[in-house]
Amino acid sequence: MTEPFKIVPHRKLITACTMIATLMQALDSTIANVALPYMQGSLSTTSDQITWVLTSYIVAAAIMTSPVGWLSSRYGRKNFFIACLAGFTIASMLCGVAQSLPQMVLFRLLQGVFGAALVPLSQSTMLDLYPIEQRGSAMAMWGMGVMVGPILGPTLGGYLTDVYNWRWVFFINLPFGIAAILGLMFFLRDTQQRHKLSFDWTGFFVLSMGIGALQLLLDRGELLDWFSSKEILFELLLTILGLYLFVVHTALTPHSFIPARIFKDINFSSGLVVMFAIGIVLLASSALLAPFLQVMGGYPVSQAGVLMVPRGLGTMVAMIFAGKLASRVDARLLMLVGLSCLAFSFWEMSHWTPAVRPITLTWQTAIQGFGLGLVFIPLQVMAFATLPPQFRTDGTALFSLVRNVGSAVGVSVTSFMLAQNTQIVHSQIVEYVTPFNRMLQTGASYFFWNSATSFGLSALNHEITYQALAIAYSDDFKLMFWVSFPTALLLLLMRRPKTHQSSAPTHAAMD
DSSP: OOOOOOOOTTHHHHHHHHHHHHHHHHHHTTTTGGGHHHHHHHHTOOHHHHTHHHHHHHHHHHHHHTTHHHHHHHHOHHHHHHHHHHHHHHHHHHHHHOOSHHHHHHHHHHHHHHHTTHHHHHHHHHHHHSOGGGHHHHHHHHHHHHHHHHHHHHHHHHHHHHHSOTTHHHHTHHHHHHHHHHHHHHHOOOOOOOTTOOOOHHHHHHHHHHHHHHHHHHHHTTTTTGGGSHHHHHHHHHHHHHHHHHHHHHHHOTTOSSOGGGGGOHHHHHHHHHHHHHHHHHHHHHHHHHHIIIIISOOOHHHHHHHTHHHHHHHHHHHHHHHHHTTTSOHHHHHHHHHHHHHHHHHHHTTOOTTOOHHHHHHHHHHHHHHHHHHHHHHHHHHHHSSOGGGHHHHHHHHHHHHHHHHHHHHHHHHHHHHHHHHHHHHHHHTTOSTTOGGGTSHHHHHHOOTTSHHHHHHHHHHHHHHHHHHHHHHHHHHHHHHHHHHGGGGGGOOOOOOOOOSSOOOGGGO
């Protein structure tokens, strides 16, 4: 049974404002990536130092996602939402005018602090604006910002950097931020403020320590050769200690800032695990696809960008499709089809070679995007359909947190495996490259890959590395198949919620 509901005035305008907030945060998670080389020269930093522009934002956003529910309850969702949007917009402008690396890192930290709440606040607002019968369509609109934003981010960032300069990557937020702030100020109704609500500092501290250390470990692991580094071992220790203490503290403390009762909802708890898996493949597949097209396929940047468009289009089509069917078809069935599409596309991609045809690239990545969209929207509907309204903001914050952590884990693990497997396969192929190999002693092979000359030896090593890299990409795509395929078993734990329509509804969450 769902909670009573009444129509909220100016619902379309509020929806537009929340969509702007979602898209701003989603875009800024990836839009700065392509501008890093230009920032490095402008701010006079090394390639290692400039990565803190990304790391500072990710770590701050990860840490500040967890207390969103408490802050929203304490100060009211409207006030908190407007404050975060204003802070995010101002921090974006400060990033655009930064003159040194310390300034840029500080302003990106602020941007991450304020931006962490935008997605969960947008989602919880959308859930309150629409009854359960219409939440499929509502989550489709909201999900386009979350899913398409990171895909469009590098493209938009590259365009702004190329046509103007890297500072416009941050300036672009100003007009949209002002429009969203004004819309929320005039049309969004506030929720009840619980001024006497105390804050669980112990829980926040140990969770922040665990999440922050995990983000640093994943971000710097490959650079420092993972567990051969004392820094990485120390960060691993802090991660385990922080997360363990948080679990124990939440279980034993009656007023923890993330209520333990939220995990008793089986749909929500199962949804968290599914969202973690989706987070793993969402950014990791995108991060692998772009360099594969450029390095292995030899496509120029512009053409590689065009070949990645079908993935985004597939996601948008699936979200529209799923949004219309979510209230008519069992959401678990839609998610099963989506996970099957994901698993199929990754299995097919594991057989790609550098000579893969563009038409094959197009339809297989389109199926992958379709699968992502078909899982994402029904998952939001199922996970929150049975969750009590007072836990919605906490729930949306947890969903954003596990998606971001999953994305960080996915990108880190696939990058590590790509580098490691390239080295392993390279050493295995080299075992067959000897002066006694007849294939290297005659014809064109002898002319181009003659190991007796420096040119031939360099060309031979390049070819071996190229082939090893192709196999390493195949292994990464196969890994994502094994992440997608077993996730379908979690659907067996979910229960389809019952819906009803009330003749005399009221909506406590909006009063």
